[in-house]
Amino acid sequence: MTMAYEQQTRVVLVPHWLSAADRDALTACLEAALLREDLPTSTADRLVDVLTELHVARARDVVWPSSAARVRLVTGWDPDTLPVRLSAMELACTLSLPELPAPVRAALTGGRSA
Amino acid sequence: MTGLGAALRLLPRRACDVDDLVDAARELCAAGWPGLRLVLDEDDPRRPTLRVEEDERSQGVDLLELAGGISGGTHDVGPAGLAAALRRWVDERPVTDAEARRRGIAVLGWSRTGDGTLTWQVAVRRGTGSVTWTPHPFTSALDVLAVQGAARARAADVVVRCSAVGPVLLLDADEPQLATAALAAPEQVLDRAVEIGLPLGAGCVVVTPGRAVAWAAPAVARRLAGESTEPCAVLPWRAVADLPWC
Numbered sequence: 001m002t003m004a005y006e007q008q009t010r011v012v013l014v015p016h017w018l019s020a021a022d023r024d025a026l027t028a029c030l031e032a033a034l035l036r037e038d039l040p041t042s043t044a045d046r047l048v049d050v051l052t053e054l055h056v057a058r059a060r061d062v063v064w065p066s067s068a069a070r071v072r073l074v075t076g077w078d079p080d081t082l083p084v085r086l087s088a089m090e091l092a093c094t095l096s097l098p099e100l101p102a103p104v105r106a107a108l109t110g111g112r113s114a
Numbered sequence: 115m116t117g118l119g120a121a122l123r124l125l126p127r128r129a130c131d132v133d134d135l136v137d138a139a140r141e142l143c144a145a146g147w148p149g150l151r152l153v154l155d156e157d158d159p160r161r162p163t164l165r166v167e168e169d170e171r172s173q174g175v176d177l178l179e180l181a182g183g184i185s186g187g188t189h190d191v192g193p194a195g196l197a198a199a200l201r202r203w204v205d206e207r208p209v210t211d212a213e214a215r216r217r218g219i220a221v222l223g224w225s226r227t228g229d230g231t232l233t234w235q236v237a238v239r240r241g242t243g244s245v246t247w248t249p250h251p252f253t254s255a256l257d258v259l260a261v262q263g264a265a266r267a268r269a270a271d272v273v274v275r276c277s278a279v280g281p282v283l284l285l286d287a288d289e290p291q292l293a294t295a296a297l298a299a300p301e302q303v304l305d306r307a308v309e310i311g312l313p314l315g316a317g318c319v320v321v322t323p324g325r326a327v328a329w330a331a332p333a334v335a336r337r338l339a340g341e342s343t344e345p346c347a348v349l350p351w352r353a354v355a356d357l358p359w360c
Contacts, residue, residue, distance in 0.1 A: 013341060055280020056338050062284055063326045067343040085341050 014091070015083035017071075022107045023054055023084065026094070029104065030054075033097050046093040050086060057084045130184040130191045132162070135177050138196040139164045147204060164200070169210040170250050175203060205240045211257065213238055214247035218265035219272060222294035223323045224345075226360055232321060232347050233360040234298075236265040237291060244291040246360075262359055269298035276306045281334050283307050283314060286326040293327050297354045303329065304351075319354060322346040 018026065030047050033039060039047075061068055061082050068083055086094070091108065094100065136156070143152045143164075151167040155174075165174040184191060184199050209218070218236035223246060225231045236247040249258045274296035275286045285303065287293045296303050297319060307314045307329070318335040320328040322344055329351065330338060339348045 052281060052334060053337065055282060056334060056341075059279040059282040059284060059328055059330075060338055060341060062279070062286070063320070063322065063328050063338075064342055064344050064346075 011087040011089075013085035013087055015085050016091075016108050017077065017081050018084050018104075018107055019078060020080035022104050023057075023082070025101045026104050027051065027054055029097060029100050030094070032099060043093045043096070046090045047097075050090050050094055053084055053086060053090070057082045130181040130196070132178055132181045134191070134193065135181050135184070135196050135200075136162050138193060138200055139177060142197065142200050142204070150204070150207075152204070164203075166204055166207050168207065169212055170252070171208040171210050173207050202242050205242045206245055209236075209238045209245050209247040211247075211250055211253050211261065214261045215257075215264060218247055218261055218268065219244075219292060219295055220262070220265040220269040220298045221291055221323070222297065222321055222354075222357070223360065230345060230347075232323070232349075232357050234262070234266075234357055235360050236261055239289060239292070244289060248360075266298045269295035270302065272296065274303075276303065276310065278307075278310045278312055281312070281330055282338065283310070283312050283317075283329040284326050285329065290324050290326070293325065294321060294323060297321075297327065297351070300351050300354060314351070317351055318348050319351050320346055320348050321354075 030051050034044055034047055034051075068081075071077070071083075072079060072081060095105065095108065136154070139154050139162070143154045146152065147166075149168060153165045153167070155163040155165060160178075162177045163174050164177055164180075165172065180199070180203065184196070190196075190198070214236050217238050219239070220234050221237045221244070222232050223235040223237075225233045237244040238247060247261070249261075272287060272292050272295040274293060275284075276296075277284050277286070283303070285293050285296045287295070304314060314329055314331070316331065317329050318332045320330070320335050320339045320342075322342070325344075325346075328335065328338055332350075335348050339346050
């Protein structure tokens with residue numbers, strides 16, 4: 001699985017392989033964080049992009065299932081493990097959330113993402 | 115797959131015996147196929163040929179070459195497997211003008227020029243999948259237009275599942291090739307999207323022929339397609355109707 005290059009913004013998106021449980025926990029955490037009034041607008045925008053990516057990752061797996069399936073076959077990861085592709089800024093904003101559950105933080109910084 | 119299964123795949127596969135394939139072809143010709151003329155040509159014993167003829171179309175296959183394809187694959191090379199392989203080949207025969215007029219469905223496919231652009235094509239469902247119609251050299255332009263018009267009207271009636279994944283609308287059909295048929299009547303899809311709660315009037319479609327179609331706001335569609343490892347086209351939904359026919 002290679003890193004991809006987003007033509008419009010010149011931003012590299014890196015895949016982070018997250019299980020369904022990790023993605024659900026991340027979604028809940030992002031939704032809670034977006035309700036905070038003290039959240040800077042720029043951070044909120046990036047978090048909304050991460051929420052969008054969580055949906056897009058699922059859609060990508062429906063439209064083009066073979067690529068991720070090959071990786072799962074080789075690695076033995078569970079069928080619900082998907083590559084969630086984030087820019088460095090999106091990842092940084094996500095990791096800056098103090099309420100981010102430890103397993104999700106670990107999944108984004110180590111484990112399958114290392 | 116288990117470790118043993120992976121190892122077994124590396125073992126040499128049983129080769130397909132051409133004589134067995136000729137026997138299967140002989141049986142297929144004897145059994146016949148409604149509406150088709152099947153001829154087994156054994157004049158040159160080293161090059162037995164099976165030919166299928168239907169209306170203005172005709173296609174032949176060198177059974178030696180077909181046997182090579184069967185040996186190289188993971189097919190069953192027993193009598194039943196060979197008969198199935200021959201039926202599959204017959205099933206993929208060219209589409210006649212009459213069949214295209216009667217059953218053709220408009221779908222999107224890659225242009226035959228290989229320039230990565232999409233074109234509308236007339237596809238006909240067969241037992242093992244869809245086959246694309248190519249107008250016969252002697253088919254009149256008016257007849258071609260009539261076939262294309264009928265195929266577009268028929269495409270609007272294809273049952274396509276609409277499902278929302280966050281901001282993305284996915285269109286999928288039982289036969290993957292037919293998922294793009296829904297784009298022949300995009301207003302129907304838009305109405306369905308509004309019912310689901312996705313206003314996509316300014317959206318773009320992400321199309322890979324033979325795959326589910328994704329429909330989303332332009333920025334989301336670009337994000338989705340930008341990460342694809344397979345070729346795909348992203349275009350505004352209003353531009354789809356103006357794509358040329360192949």
